[in-house]
Structures are given as structure tokens and as C-alpha cells.
Amino acid sequence: MNDEYLILRKRASELRSLLNRANREYYILDEPTLLDSEYDQLFRDLIKIEQEYPELCTEDSPTQRVGSDILESFPSVAHTSPMRSLSNAIDASEIKQFDKRTRDSLKIGEAEVAYFAEPKFDGLAISLRYVDGVLMQAATRGDGNTGEQVTENIRTVRTIPLVLPQNTPNIVEVRGEVVMMKRDFDNLNKRQAEAGEKIFANPRNAAAGSLRQLDSKITATRKLSFFAYGLEYVSELSESFRSQLDIANTLKEYGFTTSSLSGVVKGLDGIQDFFDHVGAVRSDLDYEIDGVVYKVNTLEDQRKLGYVARAPRYAIAYKFPPQEEVTQLLDIEVQVGRTGAITPVARLEPVRVGGVVVTNATLHNQDEIARKEIKIGDYVVVRRAGDVIPEVVRPMLDRRESVREFTMPNSCPECGGDIVKELGESVHRCIAGMKCRAQRAQSIWHFCSRKAMNIDGIGEKLIDQLVESKFVESFVDLYRLEAEKLSTLERMGKKSANNICEAISRSRETTLSRFIYSLGIRNVGEQTAKELTKYFETYERLVVASEEDLVSVPDIGPIVARSIREYFDDPDHVDAIKNLIEMGVTWGNERTVQKSKTLAEKNFVLTGTFKNFSRDEVRDEIESRGGKVIGAVSKNVDYLVLGEKPGSKLRKATDLGVKTVDESMFIRLLESEN
Numbered sequence: 143m144n145d146e147y148l149i150l151r152k153r154a155s156e157l158r159s160l161l162n163r164a165n166r167e168y169y170i171l172d173e174p175t176l177l178d179s180e181y182d183q184l185f186r187d188l189i190k191i192e193q194e195y196p197e198l199c200t201e202d203s204p205t206q207r208v209g210s211d212i213l214e215s216f217p218s219v220a221h222t223s224p225m226r227s228l229s230n231a232i233d234a235s236e237i238k239q240f241d242k243r244t245r246d247s248l249k250i251g252e253a254e255v256a257y258f259a260e261p262k263f264d265g266l267a268i269s270l271r272y273v274d275g276v277l278m279q280a281a282t283r284g285d286g287n288t289g290e291q292v293t294e295n296i297r298t299v300r301t302i303p304l305v306l307p308q309n310t311p312n313i314v315e316v317r318g319e320v321v322m323m324k325r326d327f328d329n330l331n332k333r334q335a336e337a338g339e340k341i342f343a344n345p346r347n348a349a350a351g352s353l354r355q356l357d358s359k360i361t362a363t364r365k366l367s368f369f370a371y372g373l374e375y376v377s378e379l380s381e382s383f384r385s386q387l388d389i390a391n392t393l394k395e396y397g398f399t400t401s402s403l404s405g406v407v408k409g410l411d412g413i414q415d416f417f418d419h420v421g422a423v424r425s426d427l428d429y430e431i432d433g434v435v436y437k438v439n440t441l442e443d444q445r446k447l448g449y450v451a452r453a454p455r456y457a458i459a460y461k462f463p464p465q466e467e468v469t470q471l472l473d474i475e476v477q478v479g480r481t482g483a484i485t486p487v488a489r490l491e492p493v494r495v496g497g498v499v500v501t502n503a504t505l506h507n508q509d510e511i512a513r514k515e516i517k518i519g520d521y522v523v524v525r526r527a528g529d530v531i532p533e534v535v536r537p538m539l540d541r542r543e544s545v546r547e548f549t550m551p552n553s554c555p556e557c558g559g560d561i562v563k564e565l566g567e568s569v570h571r572c573i574a575g576m577k578c579r580a581q582r583a584q585s586i587w588h589f590c591s592r593k594a595m596n597i598d599g600i601g602e603k604l605i606d607q608l609v610e611s612k613f614v615e616s617f618v619d620l621y622r623l624e625a626e627k628l629s630t631l632e633r634m635g636k637k638s639a640n641n642i643c644e645a646i647s648r649s650r651e652t653t654l655s656r657f658i659y660s661l662g663i664r665n666v667g668e669q670t671a672k673e674l675t676k677y678f679e680t681y682e683r684l685v686v687a688s689e690e691d692l693v694s695v696p697d698i699g700p701i702v703a704r705s706i707r708e709y710f711d712d713p714d715h716v717d718a719i720k721n722l723i724e725m726g727v728t729w730g731n732e733r734t735v736q737k738s739k740t741l742a743e744k745n746f747v748l749t750g751t752f753k754n755f756s757r758d759e760v761r762d763e764i765e766s767r768g769g770k771v772i773g774a775v776s777k778n779v780d781y782l783v784l785g786e787k788p789g790s791k792l793r794k795a796t797d798l799g800v801k802t803v804d805e806s807m808f809i810r811l812l813e814s815e816n
């Protein structure tokens with residue numbers, strides 16, 4: 143035995159225990175300690191050693207298993223056919239190798255292989271067994287051969303049919319992924335934070351935690367979703383399926399949700415184009431994905447290719463680069479929000495995450511910092527998903543050296559007022575209200591914002607100046623501003639002062655729901671403001687509504703009802719509103735200001751950046767006229783709206799013959815009567 147062999151043997155054993163521990167933390171504790179990318183790297187290292195020296199591959203090697211141990215608490219269930227996981231490719235050269243291997247094995251030379259392509263959902267794999275068309279059993283992947291039976295919990299997932307259409311085969315096994323939609327994840331974490339409960343690190347962990355609830359009533363409140371992608375075992379008629387595409391279409395006929403992005407692509411170019419396209423629409427999707435799955439489309443070819451050890455040889459997962467990175471936490475500062483909420487913010491050593499440099503990240507609240515055991519000076523994992531604010535996920539405990547504890551200040555850094563944490567709340571608040579400079583500035587900023595009174599040209603810097611100079615002490619003062627006075631501010635010319643005053647003046651004419659939203663009542667967002675308007679129709683009726691009246695509004699619960707009542711019970715607030723009305727703020731009857739539905743039933747896709755609109759504004763313009771904005775180009779799209787630097791959507795639209803309009807054509811489209 144030479145030295146190299148001994149070193150590799152030791153390394154293999156070390157890798158096995160590292161990976162086994164990481165598996166346990168990931169699958170059983172739902173508390174990963176390795177980054178996905180780190181795990182993948184170690185896993186590859188181990189495979190490489192085992193391929194070179196097969197005798198070093200032991201039975202307990204994680205390369206011999208697909209997933210995790212079984213939890214004690216759920217009954218275990220053997221899978222009819224194993225639930226395998228896929229091999230990964232992390233770059234173009236690896237995907238090229240896969241394509242070449244496939245062509246070589248099928249002995250088709252340079253001919254292009256047809257692949258069925260679909261996004262790789264970032265959730266939990268589940269197998270559903272239907273007997274005589276009725277859902278009888280649902281199981282997690284487990285170790286691939288034996289999973290956990292989670293039938294009761296799965297029944298709570300609304301996108302899973304409990305009964306299949308008539309004339310389906312006696313026994314059908316559907317494979318797919320349970321995920322949590324991004325909006326459901328955000329709402330869940332918001333509720334968890336308000337209740338002082340655990341915040342989930344990402345939608346996948348939230349989905350896993352929700353599915354493993356022993357009480358299925360809790361699972362039912364978590365709003366899980368399901369995407370089907372496989373039909374593994376069918377008692378009869380299996381001859382009628384010739385391709386992966388047939389399977390996808392059949393799943394749809396059975397009533398399952400499948401990915402709207404999926405389709406058949408040809409050859410290596412097709413693989414790469416589809417990968418780029420999905421990467422470009424990724425942040426617009428309602429759910430998290432971490433790559434693209436390609437399967438050889440023809441089932442006969444799939445059978446020819448077969449399996450190698452743990453994975454099918456006819457399929458591969460092409461993964462996106464990681465969106466988690468490690469960096470140092472330099473300090474924790476606190477920010478004061480509109481309602482006085484104190485949010486700890488991490489100041490980070492700048493780090494690139496998913497192509498964007500991140501210097502700040504949210505830490506939610508003090509309980510979260512304590513629960514995650516994050517200390518100042520730690521190396522931390524920073525995660526960025528889509529457009530959301532980057533988040534500190536966890537500290538790297540093995541890299542901890544000199545660190546110090548974060549302590550919540552007793553007084554507000556902005557106004558010196560007391561900071562308190564009320565019973566049953568998880569956030570600390572500065573209780574100085576409008577006496578607090580920061581809360582005043584934030585409430586004015588909110589009042590001016592686009593979805594509120596929509597006053598152009600007033601940014602955060604200007605508001606700071608206005609508050610500092612005492613020109614504006616509350617949003618009522620905005621309507622008392624004169625251009626001459628405004629132009630005395632530093633860096634403020636006469637012309638921009640005039641423009642701003644005009645914008646303020648224009649904002650007087652608004653809608654009731656915008657007005658309600660702009661007041662910044664705690665817990666009243668844009669949607670709630672719309673519901674209130676629909677229900678009460680006039681301000682006069684809303685302002686006298688009791689808590690009992692308020693809870694009869696759809697989607698309004700006792701907490702929100704109390705916030706609204708408390709707001710209007712404060713005479714200062716009622717006075718401010720009276721002043722606004724006296725200064726000419728007015729709203730018409732909501733129904734008469736509604737735009738006519740000139741774009742009804744039209745589907746739009748947006749690409750690039752726009753000169754005259756933000757993306758949200760383009761969306762608003764379309765939706766207010768009855769149109770719909772969707773994420774990806776398909777044949778069902780009526781218009782692709784082109785901004786500057788359009789992405790890969792343009793090419794796809796051209797291929798499919800979808801009509802494209804540039805920004806000026808789009809404006810004309812909005813202005814046209816029919």
C-alpha cells in the first residue's frame with residue numbers, strides 16, 4: 143500500500159461521516175449546516191475516490207443512498223419502484239458529456255437527441271398511489287426504497303386530486319414535488335414572526351417542516367402546492383405511453399398541475415437555450431427552482447439507457463449556480479421603521495451572491511438572532527432568492543473566533559425614545575410615534591410612494607432634508623409647501639422645486655383605497671385598503687366602523703380590525719385627515735375611476751427595463767385594463783413588451799411568432815379605446 147492510497151482511504155472515511163452528518167441535518171433536523179454547493183462538492187470528491195478505488199466504497203457510503211433515515215414518528219412504507227435522485231451537472235462541459243454519453247449509448251452518432259425539459263422544483267419529492275382512482279397512500283422519498291407515509295398531510299394539499307377521472311388504470315403511481323409558493327412562504331414567515339415562532343430559512347425548509355407535522359390540521363394551514371412530473375408504475379395501458387411528453391400530458395388529464403415551462407428540446411443547443419430561458423424567468427416564477435431536469439424523451443430509449451448505481455442514465459439535473467455565499471458579519475445596526483419597529487440589519491463584508499454584491503442583510507428581529515445564534519464577527523451564510531432582501535441564514539460555527547453578542551439598544555438611535563417589546567410581539571418598537579424623526583420620515587415616504595399618493599420626485603434624501611429643516615413635520619405639511627421655500631434647500635433648483643410642488647398638487651386627486659393605504663395604518667397594506675374600500679365604499683362609513691363591522695370584511699381578522707379602530711380613535715389622526723380634505727385631497731367614487739377593460743383576456747410578458755415605467759407600473763397599467771402579466775413566453779402570449787436590453791424572451795417570442803411591442807407602441811396600446 144502506498145502513501146497516496148492511505149491518504150485517500152482516510153479522506154474517504156472523513157467524507158462519508160461529513161456527508162452522513164450533513165444528510166441528517168438536512169433531511170431530519172431541517173437545519174442544514176453545509177451549503178448545497180459545499181455538499182455537492184464533497185459528494186463529488188467521494189465519488190471520484192470510490193470510482194478510482196471501488197474497494198473504498200462501503201455500504202454506509204452516502205453515495206449508496208438517495209436520501210435520509212426514516213423519522214420514527216411516521217409509519218414507513220416501501221416504494222413499489224425506487225424513488226431515485228438524479229445525477230447533477232454544474233456547468234456546460236458536464237452537460238456536454240451527458241449528451242455525448244447518451245448519443246454514444248444509443249449509437250446514433252451525431253444525430254440530436256430529443257429531451258423532455260422541465261424546471262427542477264426546489265421542494266420535497268413525493269410518491270402518490272391511487273388504487274381504483276382513489277388516493278390511497280402518499281410517501282416521502284426517504285432513503286429511496288422506503289419512505290414515510292404522509293397520506294393525511296398530503297390530502298391537505300389542494301393541488302393534489304383525491305380522485306382521478308374515470309377510466310384510469312387500477313393502480314397509478316404519480317411522482318412529483320411538494321413546494322411552497324413564494325407568496326405563501328412570505329406570508330407564513332410573516333405570521334410566524336408576528337407570533338414569535340420559528341422563521342423558515344427558505345420555501346423548501348418550510349415545505350418540509352409543514353409536511354412533517356404530525357397534526358395534519360397544521361399542515362392544512364401551510365398552503366402547500368404540488369407539481370407532478372412522473373408516472374412511475376401503472377398497472378395497465380403502460381404500452382400506450384411512448385414518451386415523457388405523453389406522461390406529462392396524461393398527468394394534466396388526470397388533473398395534476400405540471401410546469402407550464404416544460405417541453406421537448408433537441409440536442410445540446412436545445413438544452414442550453416432552455417436552461418438560459420428558465421434562468422432568465424426564474425425570479426418571475428411563483429415557486430423556487432434550482433435548475434432544469436432533462437430526460438431522454440422516448441421511453442424506449444430510456445429503457446435502453448437504464449440505470450447506473452443510484453441514478454437513471456437517461457436523465458440529468460442541470461443546476462443553477464448557488465445563491466448562498468459565506469462572508470463576515472462586521473456589525474449589526476438597527477433601523478427604525480414606519481410603525482416604530484426596530485429591525486436589526488447585518489453589515490457584511492461585501493460578497494457576490496447570485497451575481498449581485500450584497501453588503502446588508504436583514505436579521506428580522508432579536509429572537510431570530512438568538513435562535514440562529516448569530517454573533518457579531520461570525521462568518522455567516524448569506525442567501526439571496528429572487529428579488530427579496532438578502533438574509534443571514536446561519537453562522538459557520540467552526541469558523542468562529544473572536545465574536546461579541548448583539549444587544550438591543552434601550553433607546554431609539556433616531557430620537558432617543560424608549561424601545562419596548564410588547565407582550566406577545568416579537569419585534570421591539572420605538573414608542574415615540576410621530577415624535578420620532580425616523581418614523582415621521584418613514585410615514586411621509588410611505589405617503590408619497592407610488593402605490594399610495596404617488597408623488598413623483600420625492601425620494602428618501604429629500605424627505606430627510608424636509609424633516610430636518612422642519613419644512614414638513616407630517617404628510618399634511620406637504621400640501622402647504624411652496625416652491626420658493628422648497629428651493630432654499632441645498633441642491634434644490636427652482637425648476638425642480640416647481641416640478642415637485644406640481645406633483646404634490648396633482649396628487650390631490652386620488653382614490654379612496656390609495657388614500658387609506660397612504661395613511662400607513664399598521665397592518666393595512668395595499669390589498670387590505672382595497673378590501674376596505676370595496677366594503678365600506680365611503681370614508682365616512684369606514685371611520686365609524688366598529689371592530690365587529692371590520693372583521694366582516696373579507697380577509698380582515700381581529701388584529702387588523704383593532705389596528706384600524708385604534709388608528710381612527712386617535713384624534714390627531716382624524717384631524718390630519720380633516721386637514722388633508724380641507725387642502726383639497728379628494729377621491730371620486732372608486733367605480734367611476736376604473737379604467738375600461740380594453741385589454742381583457744390579453745396575456746403579456748415583459749422583458750428588459752423601461753424608460754417611463756417601473757415593471758410594477760407596467761403590470762398595473764395592464765391589469766387595470768383587464769389584461770394579465772405572466773412570466774414566460776408561450777404560444778398563449780398575445781404581446782411581449784420590450785424594454786431596453788431585452789432578455790432571451792425576445793428570441794423565444796420571435797420563434798413562436800408572438801407579437802412584440804416596444805415602449806412607445808405599448809403606450810399607444812394603453813391609450814387606444816378598443
Ligand SMILES: [Zn+2]
Nearest residue numbers: 554557572578
Ligand atoms: Zn424613535
